[in-house]
Amino acid sequence: MEQVKQLSYFFNFPESRQNLLEAAITKHCPSATKKKLIDVCHTRWVERITGLDDFESLFVPIVFCLEGMSMILEKKCNKETSSQTSCFLKLITTFDFIASLVVTRAVLDYIIPVTQMLQGKTFDIRDGLSSISALKSCMFTLRNLIDDYHIKWYDTIRCLASKVDVAEVKPRVSSCQIYRNNVPSCSTSDNFKKSLTIPLIDHLLFEVNNRFSDDALVAYDGLVIIPDKMMSYVSKKIDWKIKFQSFVNFYSTDLPRAISLSAELDLWESYWFQEKKTLKSLPNNQFANLRVSLRILGTLPVTSSACERSFF
Numbered sequence: 001m002e003q004v005k006q007l008s009y010f011f012n013f014p015e016s017r018q019n020l021l022e023a024a025i026t027k028h029c030p031s032a033t034k035k036k037l038i039d040v041c042h043t044r045w046v047e048r049i050t051g052l053d054d055f056e057s058l059f060v061p062i063v064f065c066l067e068g069m070s071m072i073l074e075k076k077c078n079k080e081t082s083s084q085t086s087c088f089l090k091l092i093t094t095f096d097f098i099a100s101l102v103v104t105r106a107v108l109d110y111i112i113p114v115t116q117m118l119q120g121k122t123f124d125i126r127d128g129l130s131s132i133s134a135l136k137s138c139m140f141t142l143r144n145l146i147d148d149y150h151i152k153w154y155d156t157i158r159c160l161a162s163k164v165d166v167a168e169v170k171p172r173v174s175s176c177q178i179y180r181n182n183v184p185s186c187s188t189s190d191n192f193k194k195s196l197t198i199p200l201i202d203h204l205l206f207e208v209n210n211r212f213s214d215d216a217l218v219a220y221d222g223l224v225i226i227p228d229k230m231m232s233y234v235s236k237k238i239d240w241k242i243k244f245q246s247f248v249n250f251y252s253t254d255l256p257r258a259i260s261l262s263a264e265l266d267l268w269e270s271y272w273f274q275e276k277k278t279l280k281s282l283p284n285n286q287f288a289n290l291r292v293s294l295r296i297l298g299t300l301p302v303t304s305s306a307c308e309r310s311f312f
Helices: 002-012 015-028 045-057 059-070 079-092 095-118 125-144 146-163 188-211 214-225 227-235 240-254 258-274 288-298
Strands: none
Touching (some): 002 015, 059 079, 059 146, 095 125, 125 188, 258 288
16 A cells, blocks of 8 residues: 555656656556546545555556656656656566555455545434444455455456566465465465455454444444434334334443333433424433433544544
8 A cells, every 4th residue: 555655646746747647548548537646645544445446447557657757768757767667667567566456455445335434524323334234244245255256356466467467476485484474375366365365354354343343333323312313213113212222231230210211212202202402401300311321322432523534
């Protein structure tokens, strides 16, 4: 990812390099709609993923553009630029880099919907729980069917490598490895599956489960007692009380009179269909259990901010 970021900076500044890249895109990939690489900033997750998508789709013209710049064709590039392009060219025209690019892009594409939701300025976290649950389920499926998915991605890797004349090479095995482990494998594809695809998916699966644990999802079920949300459930003929019960089971010891909660929920629904006020106007001596529930919900972490950085 860092190499992609450096290349995006390289082509975006100065404008003359961007012009050379656009010429290469027009020549080698005329159907491309993107003409510029996106900055894959660490704090802008949506742009980070879409930038990786664009980099892969423009990979062939990028390579040809770097080859032309490294040879100082028609004196369009100075020696410093030529030296930089040679380094970048050597870096990205390896089978390891292409494999990492394709697999990382393919795996991160699965988190785009949840990422866009969490980075939005306004969204209902309760509505977003279905997207989070779908992501977790999809990641489990991806891990269980890793052989099938890896075969599909590896075909993409070989196809992309062949377009820029990069040979399929298995990482060498040595008796003393410093930067990576020797991976026992029967083929090049098997090697990248064990050393790249499986570790990446396992890491992402761990992070998703850690960020969106079952306890956290249960806690957010309590948001159905918010009047607007509760009334929308009632209008759709969805039993919101069942969803709230999962929250109650988790925090039952914190409620002052949990045994009377069932009656309190009925009164809560009736109260808000008659009153068109806000929670601030709620009488102090009523709904003791739900008042405590609202305080608990008020302490749950913020899920996003108005800028593009997410907190969960």
